[in-house]
Amino acid sequence: xxxxxxxxxxxxxxxxxxxxxxxxxxxxxxxxxxxxxxxxxxxxxxxxxxxxxxxxxxxxxxxxxxxxxxxxxxxxxxxxxxxxxxxxxxxxxxxxxxxxxxxxxxxxxxxxxxxxxxxxxxxxxxxxxxxxxxxxxxxxxxxxxxxxxxxxxxxxxxxxxxxxxxxxxxxxxxxxxxxxxxxxxxxxxxxxxxxxxxxxxxxxxxxxxxxxxxxxxxxxxxxxxxxxxxxxxxxxxxxxxxxxxxxxxxxxxxxxxxxxxxxxxxxxxxxxxxxxxxxxxxxxxxxxxxxxxxxxxxxxxxxxxxxxxxxxxxxxxxxxxxxxxxxxxxxxxxxxxxxxxxxxxxxxxxxxxxxxxxxxxxxxxxxxxxxxxxxxxxxxxxxxxxxxxxxxxxxxxxxxxxxxxxxxxxxxxxxxxxxxxxxxxxxxxxxx
Numbered sequence: 001x002x003x004x005x006x007x008x009x010x011x012x013x014x015x016x017x018x019x020x021x022x023x024x025x026x027x028x029x030x031x032x033x034x035x036x037x038x039x040x041x042x043x044x045x046x047x048x049x050x051x052x053x054x055x056x057x058x059x060x061x062x063x064x065x066x067x068x069x070x071x072x073x074x075x076x077x078x079x080x081x082x083x084x085x086x087x088x089x090x091x092x093x094x095x096x097x098x099x100x101x102x103x104x105x106x107x108x109x110x111x112x113x114x115x116x117x118x119x120x121x122x123x124x125x126x127x128x129x130x131x132x133x134x135x136x137x138x139x140x141x142x143x144x145x146x147x148x149x150x151x152x153x154x155x156x157x158x159x160x161x162x163x164x165x166x167x168x169x170x171x172x173x174x175x176x177x178x179x180x181x182x183x184x185x186x187x188x189x190x191x192x193x194x195x196x197x198x199x200x201x202x203x204x205x206x207x208x209x210x211x212x213x214x215x216x217x218x219x220x221x222x223x224x225x226x227x228x229x230x231x232x233x234x235x236x237x238x239x240x241x242x243x244x245x246x247x248x249x250x251x252x253x254x255x256x257x258x259x260x261x262x263x264x265x266x267x268x269x270x271x272x273x274x275x276x277x278x279x280x281x282x283x284x285x286x287x288x289x290x291x292x293x294x295x296x297x298x299x300x301x302x303x304x305x306x307x308x309x310x311x312x313x314x315x316x317x318x319x320x321x322x323x324x325x326x327x328x329x330x331x332x333x334x335x336x337x338x339x340x341x342x343x344x345x346x347x348x349x350x351x352x353x354x355x356x357x358x359x360x361x362x363x364x365x366x367x368x369x370x371x372x373x374x375x376x377x378x379x380x381x382x383x384x385x386x387x388x389x390x391x392x393x394x395x396x397x398x399x400x401x402x403x404x405x406x407x408x409x410x411x412x413x414x415x416x417x418x419x420x421x422x423x424x425x426x427x428x429x430x431x432x
Contacts, residue, residue: 016144016145016147019144020141020144020145021140021141021144024387024390024391025046025047025387025391028046028375028385028387028391029046029047031379032044032046032379032385035379040383041383042379042383042385043382043383043384043385043408043412043415043416043419044385044407045384045385045386045403045404045405045407045408045416046385046386046387046402046404047404047406047407048185048186048257048349048350048404048406049262049404049406049407050260050262050349050406050407051406051407051409052260054318054406054407054408054409055260055315055318055319055406056260057259057260057261057264058259058260058301058307058308058310058311059311060301060304060307060310060311061255061259061261061264061297061298061301061307061311064296064297064298064300064301065264065293065294065297067297068292068293068294068296068297068300069293071296073292073293073295073296074292074293075292076289076292077108077289077290077291077292077295079280079283079284079289080106080107080108080276080280081106081107081108081109081268081289081290081295082108082292082295082296082299083103084296084299085108085266085268085295085296085298085299085302086103086104086106086108086268087103087299088298088299088300088302088303089103089106089108089253089268089270089302090102090103090106090270091302091303092302093253093270095305096227097237097240098240099237099239099240101270104273104276105270105271105272105273105276106268106269106270106276107268107269107270107276107279107280107283108266108267108268108289108290108295109267109268109269109283109288109289109290110265110266110267110288110289110290110291111254111256111262111265111266111267111290112222112224112252112253112254112256112267113267114267114283114286114288115252115254115267115268115269115279115283116138116142116220116222116252117142117145117286117288118269118279118282118283118286118288119177119220119250119252119269119275119279120142120143120145120146120148120177121145121146121279121282122275122278122279122282123176123177123215123218123250123275124143124146124148124176124177125148125176125215126146126147126148127147127148127149128146128148128149128175128176128177129148129149129150129151129171129174129175129176130142130143130146130148130149130150130151130175130176130177130178130179131151131152131153131168131171131172131175131177131178131179132150132151132152132153132178132179132180133152133153133154133155133161133162133163133180134152134153134154134155134389134392134393134394135155135161135186135187135389135392135393135394135398135400135402136152136179136181136184136185136186136392136393137181137185137186137392139152139179139393140152140393142179148176151171151175152393153167153168153171154394154395155167157343157352157354157400159195160187160189160190160343160346160352161184161187161189161343161352161400162182162184162187162189162190162191162192162195163180163199164195164198164199165195165198165199165201165202168199168202169202172202172203172206172217173206175217176215176217176218177217177218177219177220178199178203178217178218178219178220179220179222180199180219180220180221180222181221181222181223181224182196182221182222182223182226182235182236183223183225183226183228183229183235183346183347183348184348185224185225185348185350185402186350186352186387186389186392186402187343187350187352187402188323188343188345188346188347188348188349188350188351188352188402189343189346189347189352190229190233190234190235190236190346190347191236192236193236193241196236196237196238196241197241197242199238200219200238200241200242200245201242203217203219203238203245203248204242204244204245204248207248216247216248217248218248218249218250218275219238219245219248219249219250220250220252221237221238221249221250221251221252222251222252223235223237223251223252223253224252224253224254224256224257224258224267225257225258225347225348225349226253226258227258227312227316228257228258228316228319228347228348228349229346229347230316230319230320230323230345230346230347231320231345231346233346233347235347237249237251246272247272248272249271249272250269250270250271250272250275250276251269251270251271252267252269253267253268253269253270254266254267254268255267255298255301257348257349258312259301259311259312259315260315260406264294264298265290265291265294266290266294266295266298267290319349319405319406320345321410322405322408322410322413323345323349323350323351323405324345325410325413325414326342326351326353326403326405326408326413326416326417327342327344327345327351329413329414329417330342330353330417333417333420333421333424338421338424338425339355339356339357339360339424340353340354340355340356340420340424341353341354341356342354349404349405349406350402350403350404350405351402351403351405352400352401352402352403353386353400353401353402353403354399354400354401355374355378355399355401356399357374357377357399357424357427358370358374358399359429359430360427360428360429360430361427361428361429361430362377362381362426362427362428363426363427363428365428367430368427368430370396370397371388371390371396371397371398371399372388374388374399375388375401377423378420378423381422381423381426382416382419382420382422382423382424383416383419384416384419384420384423386401386402386403387401387402387404388400388401388402389401389402
């Protein structure tokens with residue numbers, strides 16, 4: 001055996017790591033960066049982030065962060081988060097959601113991702129079943145990291161891509177965790193009160209059926225976008241609807257989306273104390289703390305209700321203006337006979353759009369037969385970069401996409417629609 005061969009054979013990794021799938025969105029982002037590096041003009045609406053030049057964080061939050069650093073809050077924070085921030089979170093959810101939690105039922109971390117990871121690790125044993133709808137963000141990857149079995153339910157546009165109790169019912173008897181998100185990434189749609197009530201009743205029914213010796217069915221409820229709802233849409237949550245859900249619901253929240261603070265890295269989870277305590281232990285070993293200065297600043301900002309509202313009102317309107325602009329433009333294209341569709345914006349920074357281009361051909365006669373080919377055509381011919389729902393676990397044949405407006409200017413909306421119309425107009429009927 002040569003040294004080279006021995007080295008190759010030694011380069012083994014765990015089965016989990018070997019089979020972990022990379023982010024489909026990051027892969028698409030790499031292609032976009034290459035095109036931008038070549039000087040191409042791309043309307044990049046793929047990433048669930050904000051352009052700080054268009055959507056800066058609140059001025060008050062920025063000032064509090066600077067002040068916290070000047071006060072030298074640069075050492076380790078407590079493993080579960082600064083007490084003043086955990087108290088501020090409790091006051092915030094009591095004020096706006098009517099939920100009563102104490103600071104020992106709150107865990108702070110460096111954004112929502114480590115909290116979701118900790119929820120899976122605290123609740124799910126290897127071989128357990130995790131149930132979640134698709135399209136949805138990253139549940140498949142977190143299930144894989146937990147060495148668990150995934151059961152995913154593909155949702156329908158008729159239900160705004162939100163799951164219902166009837167579709168979930170057959171799959172919960174063996175499940176340890178039901179993972180839900182509202183407002184939903186990638187669709188920008190929300191649960192109605194009735195939809196969520198039915199699901200809560202289903203979870204309570206399942207837990208009533210289980211013996212005391214058996215682990216309950218828990219619900220992870222990701223509400224990171226909850227303050228970004230528009231028009232008649234409204235956010236609701238399991239514990240407000242069914243107080244008995246308090247024993248089974250673990251919330252995920254933070255400042256990243258509602259305050260355009262994705263890079264500030266302050267998130268929190270709240271729920272049953274035993275689960276939160278175990279999550280704290282897990283993240284204590286991982287070291288996924290939010291920076292201390294940012295925690296101190298966020299506590300001060302959340303307590304400054306006037307500053308919060310001063311930011312949120314115009315921020316929501318700017319986002320909704322862009323979502324509404326895209327939706328109106330796409331509906332106008334549909335009325336003109338172009339094969340597009342969209343769901344009216346409800347929440348978050350996303351618009352759900354459809355490009356039903358299968359069966360058409362490029363100008364050179366090459367047929368568009370797959371979602372991948374449609375995505376490439378939109379990028380190449382309209383300079384329009386979107387994420388297909390297949391990247392969020394939906395069927396590879398789905399023709400629905402996520403359009404994110406966090407990096408879109410007002411001018412981008414109109415120019416992107418014009419470029420799209422031109423690209424659609426160049427398509428031809430496929431030759432037999």
